[in-house]
Amino acid sequence: MTSGSDHWFDILVIGSGTAGSVLAARLSEDADVSVGLVEAGGAASDPRIAEPAQWPLLQGSAIDWAYRTIPQPHTANRVHEWARGKVIGGSTALNAMAHVRGHPADFDSWGCAGWGYADLMPYFLRSEHYTPGANAHHAVGGPLHLIRPTAPHPVTEAYMAAGTEIGIAPTDDHNGACMAGPTLNTLTIKDGKRQTIADAYLAPALGRPNLHLMAETQVLSLILDGTRCRGARLADRHGERVVTAGLSGYQFATGTSFAAPFVTATAALMLSRALRRSRSMDGPTIRQLLIESVRTHRREHHVQFRYHSTVLPDCRSFHHPAADEFQWNHRYQ
Numbered sequence: 001m002t003s004g005s006d007h008w009f010d011i012l013v014i015g016s017g018t019a020g021s022v023l024a025a026r027l028s029e030d031a032d033v034s035v036g037l038v039e040a041g042g043a044a045s046d047p048r049i050a051e052p053a054q055w056p057l058l059q060g061s062a063i064d065w066a067y068r069t070i071p072q073p074h075t076a077n078r079v080h081e082w083a084r085g086k087v088i089g090g091s092t093a094l095n096a097m098a099h100v101r102g103h104p105a106d107f108d109s110w111g112c113a114g115w116g117y118a119d120l121m122p123y124f125l126r127s128e129h130y131t132p133g134a135n136a137h138h139a140v141g142g143p144l145h146l147i148r149p150t151a152p153h154p155v156t157e158a159y160m161a162a163g164t165e166i167g168i169a170p171t172d173d174h175n176g177a178c179m180a181g182p183t184l185n186t187l188t189i190k191d192g193k194r195q196t197i198a199d200a201y202l203a204p205a206l207g208r209p210n211l212h213l214m215a216e217t218q219v220l221s222l223i224l225d226g227t228r229c230r231g232a233r234l235a236d237r238h239g240e241r242v243v244t245a246g247l248s249g250y251q252f253a254t255g256t257s258f259a260a261p262f263v264t265a266t267a268a269l270m271l272s273r274a275l276r277r278s279r280s281m282d283g284p285t286i287r288q289l290l291i292e293s294v295r296t297h298r299r300e301h302h303v304q305f306r307y308h309s310t311v312l313p314d315c316r317s318f319h320h321p322a323a324d325e326f327q328w329n330h331r332y333q
């Protein structure tokens with residue numbers, strides 16, 4: 001439905017990354033529900049995106065928001081580059097393609113009914129096509145095409161052997177019975193090419209008349225009615241406009257965990273409404289608690305790579321001319 005230059009959808013999803021692509025694809029399965037999907041980036045047309053070995057080179061490119069941290073007291077006050085995808089497919093267009101669900105104990109420690117690891121397992125299974133074949137931890141037939149590397153680089157094998165040598169017991173699958181321990185990662189690669197979340201979920205859904213993708217369009221702010229989000233103010237190359245969303249109970253869905261503060265704030269609003277049903281705290285208090293919680297509980301892991309083509313003359317995994325003599329210090333979520 002259109003009114004002037006403004007649009008109205010039943011559901012508005014912001015961001016076409018991991019969360020947004022899945023949300024938009026699944027929600028638009030109901031032909032009676034109109035879904036608007038807003039994405040600041042454009043098509044994943046950079047040929048390096050599809051080529052798995054080139055993933056480290058995408059950071060700092062046009063598809064990276066290229067965030068930077070404030071000086072971090074625990075790393076000698078260094079400022080860290082913090083990559084995030086700005087493209088259809090979000091960070092799955094530039095990430096390392098490792099398919100890691102997360103540690104079961106993390107899900108279980110949240111204490112949220114219905115969100116424990118066992119509760120989520122049916123959804124993990126439904127999402128994947130595990131090419132080695134179905135087993136107790138994996139399924140076939142889902143949109144995510146998962147492979148296990150069959151010819152790892154000798155340095156990778158040596159690295160895993162070193163872990164075992166110092167007493168870290170190997171495991172057979174990071175998404176299996178035991179997450180900890182050296183093993184090869186399962187990867188989201190199909191026919192030798194990266195499979196982004198948009199390839200897996202969004203592209204097959206884009207032909208639906210009730211799903212409307214607004215690419216190269218950035219959400220500037222949210223339109224709030226009390227603690228309820230009613231829409232968003234957007235900007236694209238034609239200018240600014242307002243989009244509203246109105247299906248009762250589902251007006252708004254954010255499709256990113258890491259973006260402008262207003263998106264985090266909206267997630268807090270949504271959660272605060274949910275929490276208020278079960279606790280006797282007022283809205284502002286809950287909202288402040290949630291924002292504080294995101295600020296203090298956010299987790300990050302550190303990865304360090306060093307490439308020297310003289311050391312790895314035939315590195316099949318990561319070698320690229322631009323990576324010669326390339327030392328790289330990198331953080332990602």
Ligand SMILES: Cc1cc2nc3c(=O)[nH]c(=O)nc-3n(C[C@H](O)[C@H](O)[C@H](O)COP(=O)(O)OP(=O)(O)OC[C@H]3O[C@@H](n4cnc5c(N)ncnc54)[C@H](O)[C@@H]3O)c2cc1C
Pocket residue numbers: 014015016017018019020038039040041059082083084085086087088089090091092094095096097098099100217218219220255256257258259260332333
């Ligand atoms: C370099 C790198 C390597 C990684 N490697 C791995 C890995 O190997 N395995 C793994 O499991 N995870 C990895 N990750 C993390 C993983 O990719 C992310 O956790 C996941 O994609 C996050 O999903 P998301 O939906 O929250 O956000 P994203 O996938 O980042 O999607 C957010 C989307 O929202 C859009 N957006 C943001 N703000 C706005 C706005 N104002 N208006 C419109 N659109 C907006 C963005 O452009 C983006 O497309 C990696 C991440 C990075 C950066």
